[in-house]
Amino acid sequence: SQQGEEDPQALSIQEGENATMNCSYKTSINNLQWYRQNSGRGLVHLILIRSNEREKHSGRLRVTLDTSKKSSSLLITASRAADTASYFCATDYGGQGGSEKLVFGKGMKLTVNP
Amino acid sequence: DVKVTQSSRYLVKRTGEKVFLECVQDMDHENMFWYRQDPGLGLRLIYFSYDVKMKEKGDIPEGYSVSREKKERFSLILESASTNQTSMYLCASGWNEQFFGPGTRLTVL
Numbered sequence: 001s002q003q004g005e006e007d008p009q010a011l012s013i014q015e016g017e018n019a020t021m022n023c024s025y026k027t028s029i030n031n032l033q034w035y036r037q038n039s040g041r042g043l044v045h046l047i048l049i050r051s052n053e054r055e056k057h058s059g060r061l062r063v064t065l066d067t068s069k070k071s072s073s074l075l076i077t078a079s080r081a082a083d084t085a086s087y088f089c090a091t092d093y094g095g096q097g098g099s100e101k102l103v104f105g106k107g108m109k110l111t112v113n114p
Numbered sequence: 115d116v117k118v119t120q121s122s123r124y125l126v127k128r129t130g131e132k133v134f135l136e137c138v139q140d141m142d143h144e145n146m147f148w149y150r151q152d153p154g155l156g157l158r159l160i161y162f163s164y165d166v167k168m169k170e171k172g173d174i175p176e177g178y179s180v181s182r183e184k185k186e187r188f189s190l191i192l193e194s195a196s197t198n199q200t201s202m203y204l205c206a207s208g209w210n211e212q213f214f215g216p217g218t219r220l221t222v223l
Binding site for chain 1: 149211
């Protein structure tokens with residue numbers, strides 16, 4: 001399977017702490033994306049990093065990509081209770097006929113305690 | 115505000131019934147996707163479409179079919195629902211970044 005794997009599968013921290021989530025994948029990618037899912041809802045796109053980029057920031061989010069290790073990390077700084085959610089990495093291997101398929105990991109559950 | 119809507123949030127059907135799940139997007143995206151989400155398995159791609167009347171099988175197409183008659187609408191069809199199709203179904207659209215609907219939680223009894 002080309003599915004990415006998030007690590008750890010679950011993380012519980014206190015409000016104000018930083019949260020780091022890791023994603024490993026298996027083959028070359030065009031880009032890697034992170035999504036958030038609040039309980040029982042659809043996924044929301046957080047950030048995309050291309051294969052030729054090493055680091056990207058968006059607000060309190062910082063994503064790194066190491067293509068030699070086939071891994072990415074998502075750092076959420078100064079976490080808030082509202083960050084409690086499941087987080088998924090998704091890899092884009094490129095598609096045929098103009099389609100862009102993503103392969104999602106199994107997700108990891110972040111709990112931020114107030 | 116961009117939007118992907120799904121016809122139902124919760125649905126209960128009986129084994130053998132034909133089930134239609136509808137998805138509509140208002141962003142003029144060419145690509146649309148259907149996933150199912152199960153605990154411990156993450157999201158798995160069922161079918162996707164990159165143009166009207168075009169469709170491609172995803173990783174788990176068995177037991178499903180799709181229809182894309184108009185650009186904004188992508189339907190997932192369970193020809194004869196079975197209990198192992200009880201799941202959360204998520205529709206998405208987009209190129210690179212995907213925009214998701216709220217999901218339909220389908221229970222097949």
